[in-house]
Amino acid sequence: MSGLFAAAQEAIGAIEAGPQGPGVGAFFDLDGTLVAGYTAATFYGDRLKGREVSPAEFLRTVVTAVDGELGGDPTRIAHVAFSALRGESEEAFADLGERLFRSKIAGTIRRESRALVAAHQRAGHTVAVASAATSYQVAPVARDLGVEHLVCTRLVVEDGQFTGETDGPMLWGRHKASGVRAFAKEHGIELADSYAYGNGYEDVAFLSSVGHPTALNPHRDLRAAAARLGWPVLDLSDPVGGSLVAAGRTVAALASMNAGVTAGVAYGLARGNRREGRNLAVKLATALPMAVAGVSMDVLHQERLWTHRPAIFVANHQSSLDIPVLGRLLERDFTIVAKKEARWDPRAVVGSVVIDPAWIDRSDSASARETLDGVVERIRAGTSLMIFPEGTRSPTPVLGPFRKGAFHLAAQAGVPVVPVVLRNTGELMGRSSLVLNPGVVDVCVLEPETDWSTDDMSERIAALRAKFEETLARWPA
Amino acid sequence: MTSSTTSSDDVERWGTAATWSAGAELTPVQTLLWRSERHPVQSSTSTVVIDLDRVPDWKRFVAATEWGTGLVRRLRQRVVDPVVPTAPPTWADDPTFDLGYHLRRERVASRDEMLAAAAQVALRPFDRSRPLWEGVLFEVGDSGAGYVLKIHHALADPLGTVQLLSMLQSGRRAHTARKPLGEDAAAPASVDPVELAVAGLRTDAATLASSAVGTARSLLATRPSTVVASGLRYGASLRRLLTQVAPPSPELSPRTGKQWTFLTLDAPLDQLRTVARQGGGTLDDAAVALVLGGLRRYHRRRDSAVAEVPVGVRVSLDRADDLGNRFTGATISGPLTIEDPVDRVAAVRGEVLSLHTERALEVLDATAPVVNRLPAFVGASVLRAAVAPDAFVTTLPGPPRRRFMAGAAVQGMYVLGPLPGAALTVCLVTCADTACIGVNVDASAIADVAGLRECLAEEVAAFDG
Numbered sequence: 032m033s034g035l036f037a038a039a040q041e042a043i044g045a046i047e048a049g050p051q052g053p054g055v056g057a058f059f060d061l062d063g064t065l066v067a068g069y070t071a072a073t074f075y076g077d078r079l080k081g082r083e084v085s086p087a088e089f090l091r092t093v094v095t096a097v098d099g100e101l102g103g104d105p106t107r108i109a110h111v112a113f114s115a116l117r118g119e120s121e122e123a124f125a126d127l128g129e130r131l132f133r134s135k136i137a138g139t140i141r142r143e144s145r146a147l148v149a150a151h152q153r154a155g156h157t158v159a160v161a162s163a164a165t166s167y168q169v170a171p172v173a174r175d176l177g178v179e180h181l182v183c184t185r186l187v188v189e190d191g192q193f194t195g196e197t198d199g200p201m202l203w204g205r206h207k208a209s210g211v212r213a214f215a216k217e218h219g220i221e222l223a224d225s226y227a228y229g230n231g232y233e234d235v236a237f238l239s240s241v242g243h244p245t246a247l248n249p250h251r252d253l254r255a256a257a258a259r260l261g262w263p264v265l266d267l268s269d270p271v272g273g274s275l276v277a278a279g280r281t282v283a284a285l286a287s288m289n290a291g292v293t294a295g296v297a298y299g300l301a302r303g304n305r306r307e308g309r310n311l312a313v314k315l316a317t318a319l320p321m322a323v324a325g326v327s328m329d330v331l332h333q334e335r336l337w338t339h340r341p342a343i344f345v346a347n348h349q350s351s352l353d354i355p356v357l358g359r360l361l362e363r364d365f366t367i368v369a370k371k372e373a374r375w376d377p378r379a380v381v382g383s384v385v386i387d388p389a390w391i392d393r394s395d396s397a398s399a400r401e402t403l404d405g406v407v408e409r410i411r412a413g414t415s416l417m418i419f420p421e422g423t424r425s426p427t428p429v430l431g432p433f434r435k436g437a438f439h440l441a442a443q444a445g446v447p448v449v450p451v452v453l454r455n456t457g458e459l460m461g462r463s464s465l466v467l468n469p470g471v472v473d474v475c476v477l478e479p480e481t482d483w484s485t486d487d488m489s490e491r492i493a494a495l496r497a498k499f500e501e502t503l504a505r506w507p508a
Numbered sequence: 509m510t511s512s513t514t515s516s517d518d519v520e521r522w523g524t525a526a527t528w529s530a531g532a533e534l535t536p537v538q539t540l541l542w543r544s545e546r547h548p549v550q551s552s553t554s555t556v557v558i559d560l561d562r563v564p565d566w567k568r569f570v571a572a573t574e575w576g577t578g579l580v581r582r583l584r585q586r587v588v589d590p591v592v593p594t595a596p597p598t599w600a601d602d603p604t605f606d607l608g609y610h611l612r613r614e615r616v617a618s619r620d621e622m623l624a625a626a627a628q629v630a631l632r633p634f635d636r637s638r639p640l641w642e643g644v645l646f647e648v649g650d651s652g653a654g655y656v657l658k659i660h661h662a663l664a665d666p667l668g669t670v671q672l673l674s675m676l677q678s679g680r681r682a683h684t685a686r687k688p689l690g691e692d693a694a695a696p697a698s699v700d701p702v703e704l705a706v707a708g709l710r711t712d713a714a715t716l717a718s719s720a721v722g723t724a725r726s727l728l729a730t731r732p733s734t735v736v737a738s739g740l741r742y743g744a745s746l747r748r749l750l751t752q753v754a755p756p757s758p759e760l761s762p763r764t765g766k767q768w769t770f771l772t773l774d775a776p777l778d779q780l781r782t783v784a785r786q787g788g789g790t791l792d793d794a795a796v797a798l799v800l801g802g803l804r805r806y807h808r809r810r811d812s813a814v815a816e817v818p819v820g821v822r823v824s825l826d827r828a829d830d831l832g833n834r835f836t837g838a839t840i841s842g843p844l845t846i847e848d849p850v851d852r853v854a855a856v857r858g859e860v861l862s863l864h865t866e867r868a869l870e871v872l873d874a875t876a877p878v879v880n881r882l883p884a885f886v887g888a889s890v891l892r893a894a895v896a897p898d899a900f901v902t903t904l905p906g907p908p909r910r911r912f913m914a915g916a917a918v919q920g921m922y923v924l925g926p927l928p929g930a931a932l933t934v935c936l937v938t939c940a941d942t943a944c945i946g947v948n949v950d951a952s953a954i955a956d957v958a959g960l961r962e963c964l965a966e967e968v969a970a971f972d973g
Contacts, residue, residue: 205841208858212851222854223788232865236858239788256864 038265039143042245043150046226049243056218056225056241057151058182058211059144061162061169063230064247065176066139067269070168073135075112077127088115105233106203109163113186117195121188125167132171137427140172142458143267144228144247145428148176149504151226157218161211161227161237163203175427180218182210208236215240228265229253238262270458310363317359325469326459328356331507335476336360339447341415342479345437346450347430347499348419349457356456356472357417365415368406368436389416403440410444420492428457428503433496435488442483450477450495452502475502518679522688525580525675533596534587534662542587542597542662547633549765551926552661554669555630557623557772557946560653560916566613568683569645569914573611575687576676586639587662590705597662598704602639609638613645619654622646623770626656627948630924631768634660653916666923670904670937677911677918753897754816754841759807760898760931760953767951771961772922775943775968783971787853792903793860795936795943796821796842797852798971799901802964804844809959816841818897820930823863838863839897849971896929906937906944922946932960 049055062069088111116124151158159180160173169183185198200206215222223242232252238244239260246257246264257264321327336344344365346357354367367388389406410416418440421431441448454473477498480491534542541552577583586602616622625646634640640660647653659669678684775798784794796819807814819842840859846852904923911918923935924946931953937944947964954960 204862205843205855205858209846209851209855212854216851233862235862235865236855239858239861240854242788252865256861259864260861 036143036268039146039267042263042265043146046147046150046154046156049154050224051154051156053155053157054219054221054224055154055156056211056215056220056222057148057156057158058161058225058227058237058241059148059158059178060227060229060231060234060237060247061160061164061172061183063250064228065141065144065148065160065172066136067141067248068139070131070136070164070172071109071112073131074127074168077131106163106201109184109201109203110197113193113197114195116186116193119193121186121191121193124193125170128167129171132175136168136172137175138457139270140175140427141267141270142428142455145176146504147228148178152177153504156226157220159211159214161202161207161214163201163207163233175429177429180214182207182214204233205236207234208240211237211240232256235260306364313358314362317355321355321359326352326356326472328359328472328474330360330474330476332476333360335449335479336451339449339479339481340364341410341413341444342447342449343410343437343441343444344415344417344449344451345420345433345495346417346453347428347503348421348424349428349453350424350460352456352460352472353419353424353453356453356474357451360451360474361415361417364413365417366409367417368403403436407440407444410440410446416440428454430496430499430503433492435492438483438488438492439485442485442488447479447481448483448495449479450499451475452477452499454503454506473506475507477502518684519688521675522579525576525672533598536596538662539596542589543593548631548768548926550928551765553630553634553926554659554661554664554666555626555770555924556657556659556669556673557626557770557922557924558655558657558673558913558918559619559920559922560655560913561919562651562916563647563653564645564914564916566645570607570611572914573643574607577605577607579688580672580676582639582663583641584639586637588701588704591701592705594705595707605639610641611643611645613647615647617649619648619652622648622654622656623772626924627768627770629656630658630770631766639663655913661926666902666925666935667904670906670921670923673921674907674911677907677913679909679911681912681915681917683915753818753839755818756896756898757803757807757812757814757817757931759810759812759814759955760803760817763896763927763929763931763950763953765927765929765950765952768924768927769949769951769957770922770924771947771949771957771964772920773945773947773961773964773968774920775945776972777938777941777943779972780943783849784853787850787857789853789857791936791938792822792901793853793856794971795903795934795945796840796856796860796901797849798936798945798967799899799932799934799964800842800844800846800852800856801849801967801970802960803842803899804847805963805966806956806960807844809963810956815845816843817899818842820897820900821860822902823860837900838866842899849967898931900925900928900930900933901936902934903936904938906939908938908940910940920944924948 059065062071148158157180158176158178159182160169160176160178161182162169163184165184165186166181169181173179173181182202184201184203187194187196187198202210211227212222214220215225222240225241226243226245227238227241228245228247229238230246230248230250230253232250234246234253235256238246244262246253246262248266248269249257249264254264256262341364344357344361346353389402389409406416416437418437420433420437422434423431438448452475454475455470456472459470459472480495483491544550545552547553581601582599584602584605585599587597588600589597614625616625625644629642629644634642640663642658644656645653646656657669657673664672780794780798781791783797784791787793787797789797800817800819803817818839820837820839823836823838840856840863842859843852843855846855902923902925906921907918918939920942921937921939922944923937925933925935925948927933927948927950931950933948935946937946945964945968947961949957949960951957
């Protein structure tokens with residue numbers, strides 16, 4: 032689990048060895064290629080849940096879908112969906128796209144697809160998402176991957192409302208291929224040097240437009256065609272979805288976390304040493320649930336966690352799992368800064384009793400500053416601090432901007448900053464998920480950075496953020 | 509190149525020709541075509557027109573043909589059908605073979621007249637009880653000449669015909685004295701149609717039982733849901749292959765299939781190959797794109813806005829770019845909307861490769877053995893079930909170097925295929941550095957045949973840059 036699969040690694044090696052620069056295109060299909068599953072199904076599911084679908088429309092959709100499977104026109108199902116959008120507001124639909132991206136689709140982006148996209152971006156290639164889906168499905172994914180170009184189906188909008196028609200053909204099958212060729216002509220891309228990734232049987236024409244086609248997690252019929260055509264097939268792992276077993280393990284993990292805390296605190300009380308009791312509680316409360324949930328860690332440069340204490344530990348944040356993982360890493364003598372609103376979050380309440388966080392009230396800057404002054408004192412007294420400089424969890428492994436607070440504290444307290452990069456916690460436990468999946472968390476502790484001052488703080492933060500990005504893009508061996 | 513090495517090349521090639529098409533029975537597809545033939549509407553006749561640089565000596569030409577039929581035994585054999593279709597038809601030596609019946613000469617005023625005469629030769633049905641070929645040597649005008657060879661699909665498909673001719677022609681102008689001869693009659697001189705039917709029935713009875721047991725076993729071994737699922741997928745694929753192509757163009761209708769008109773064009777092969785490479789395709793793709801370009805011009809000229817037409821192409825059943833032994837016909841939607849030849853090649857490439865996702869691609873090959881057991885008219889209707897495309901396009905590899913026939917140099921070799929329901933059939937033969945394009949046009953479907961010829965010629969020029 033740590034690192035990419037050999038096949039993906041090999042493909043990335045070939046990209047790095049091949050021609051570089053914007054004259055080379057890299058075209059990624061969306062559904063089933065960049066993301067596991069169908070984004071359209073997510074959208075439709077949402078309409079169904081919202082009771083926006085009449086029984087007649089539902090029946091028509093099902094019949095059309097089945098007919099498409101049985102050799103009828105497979106694009107008709109999409110046109111049924113498009114015409115059902117007539118009269119709806121484009122803005123509201125775009126918002127829905129963003130909402131569904133954060134809550135559902137972000138978690139289905141394949142890690143190795145992301146690595147492939149990043150490899151093409153490093154090579155300076157012109158990367159585009161080429162999909163029959165609409166821009167409302169494609170754009171949030173493309174933005175998250177840092178992909179600028181979309182070759183996708185466009186819907187006609189008049190006065191802010193959908194007309195139910197498409198602008199030009201739906202970019203499916205041959206139309207996607209011709210869309211890609213037109214894009215290449217427009218952007219001066221040499222197709223013979225370019226790459227394309229697709230999974231559907233309708234993607235053959237699209238794939239055959241370029242010199243380096245890859246059938247990625249291909250549909251049965253594309254797999255057969257790829258064998259005949261001599262195209263490489265790449266099978267990537269899907270993001271882990273919550274299973275019933277995983278859900279059961281999560282409940283057990285929560286229970287064991289509480290048991291760990293209770294045991295630790297009781298031990299501390301019995302020995303008359305609250306600090307030791309707290310440390311033991313942290314150890315038990317993080318080690319037990321992770322063991323129960325089947326989560327282990329693969330840590331690079333673990334020694335750096337201990338050489339510079341007290342310190343401010345900064346980590347990227349994409350999952351609720353980050354907190355127990357960091358707790359397990361830091362083990363003792365640390366606390367966190369948390370927003371006041373989180374004080375009564377049932378997932379945090381047990382931990383907060385133990386590690387005594389510094390609560391800040393974001394709405395009141397005077398009290399926030401006061402709290403932080405108190406924190407500086409605690410750091411000087413030997414308690415390390417753990418902070419997520421992105422502020423909130425990001426829905427995907429893409430880094431958000433870093434806030435300055437953590438680094439100001441480091442300057443004031445005169446302690447070093449120890450950067451901790453977490454790779455795949457979001458895959459084991461999604462942003463808004465309550466289910467923890469078994470797996471190995473990849474952790475890399477970067478070189479601690481000392482002597483923080485306000486003079487060059489912005490530049491140093493930017494440089495540090497770049498190091499995070501670099502580490503996430505090319506995980507050190 | 510010295511004449512002696514050329515000569516040894518020739519001898520080696522002629523040796524291969526002697527072993528050409530040695531099987532005694534017709535293959536299932538050949539049988540289907542043989543039994544379903546309704547000339548000329550459902551014809552299996554191909555015609556080759558060969559331009560020669562001078563009139564060959566007639567005696568030498570007859571002698572060479574006599575030698576050729578001795579070398580390639582099949583040219584002296586006829587097809588014997590069993591009285592009831594329990595067995596495939598069989599090749600047997602024709603005891604009454606007479607070269608004079610199959611080869612003659614005529615004089616015409618111009619090449620156009622020769623092409624018109626060739627179409628008439630092609631339209632005349634074969635005597636199915638004799639060897640299935642006919643050759644006419646035309647003396648054209650004052651000094652030119654042309655040889656027209658009409659050949660039945662059961663004897664050789666267009667690919668085989670070109671192969672056969674390439675093999676039989678000589679690498680030099682001078683006469684080769686000691687040419688190899690074929691072995692004496694291997695096939696039985698006479699085959700009795702009743703005996704053939706009875707023998708077929710006997711084998712059927714023996715194999716049918718065991719194959720039924722085999723089928724039952726394999727059905728029991730697999731889960732019913734798997735069988736149903738794979739059957740549904742096969743059916744879906746078949747439906748896509750048969751129905752999901754463009755409707756026929758009104759500009760290429762109505763077709764009677766009875767007014768064959770032959771056109772020929774030449775294109776520089778290098779340039780075609782360059783365009784093919786730029787579009788990421790093969791020479792086959794470029795040939796289809798060329799024909800589509802011509803049809804695009806023709807439709808624009810007649811103010812028709814048809815966006816795509818169904819085109820019949822040949823697809824390999826093995827690897828995509830290897831037109832080896834196993835290939836089948838399939839229909840693609842050919843775009844008439846793309847002006848740039850390179851982009852058109854890429855589009856054609858995408859359509860052709862997409863066929864490889866269809867599990868039902870092999871359906872004609874797979875059903876032929878079964879359909880052949882049915883009376884002729886049923887087999888014929890199976891062939892008709894697949895909607896005929898507007899055009900068939902094929903590419904055939906011809907001789908890589910200049911060849912001679914009885915002292916006359918071959919200047920061009922054009923294959924004019926049959927019109928099984930299509931408005932035009934186009935065959936591109938590679939002949940040294942030239943693509944020889946033969947077009948058989950159904951004049952009842954195309955209002956302006958001369959206009960179509962101009963459009964195709966303009967497209968050849970467009971490919972030339």
